[in-house]
Amino acid sequence: MLMTKPRQYQPQLPDFLSLCERNYARLNRLLPAxxxxGLQWHIAINPxxxxQLSVLECGPFTTRLQIELIAPDQPVLSSNFVTPSFDVQLYHDAQLAEVVRVARQRKFAARYPYPNPQMMQPDEKRQINQLLSDWLKLCVAQGYSAAAVELKQ
Structure with a gap:
């Protein structure tokens, strides 16, 4: 019997960049002109x-958005409960959108060894960007509604 090492995950840069390009194009459908x-608006998928989408930072070549689920009718179960949210960095010159934070986790490696102490998947970075892609597809399919409102400071 021949024993071989399991193949290590190898990130595919062209595939990842293509995913980020599609996310940028879909996200632009949700953004006001x-x-x-400080600008924020809401998207209602269903009741x-x-x-809530909030513009956290806006520069000439990049914009950072926060996308957060708001569920006013849901009770908070514990003080450790984290509202599902993620930050997305838009690179306007390259026309890419990349998830840079999910809940409390920041800075994702392109590849993780497995197993690891945080139990990250080997392709965790790609998976969270795929999650953004799936969410954006849902917004488009459900005929999102967006209304822009200024944040109160």
Whole structure:
């Protein structure tokens, strides 16, 4: 019997960049024509699912958005409960959108050894960007509604 090592995950850069390009194009459908830091709007997928999009930072070549589930009818179960949210960095010159934070986790490696102490999947970075892609497809398929409102400071 021949014993071989399991193959290690190898990130495919062209595939990942293609995913980020598609996310950028879909996300632009949800963005107002003109936006600046401090702007926020809501997207209602259905009566139970409302998301708040907030522009956290806006520069000439990049924008950072926060996408957060808002569920006012849901009780908070514990103080450790984290509202599902993620930050997305938009690179306007390259036309890419990449998830840079999910809940409390920041800075994802392109590849993780498995198993690891955090139990990250080998392709965790790709999976979270695929999650953004799936969410954006849902928004488009459900005929999202967006209304822009200024944040109160």
């Amino acid at each position: 003109h936006f600046a830091a 139970q699912q409302h998301y």
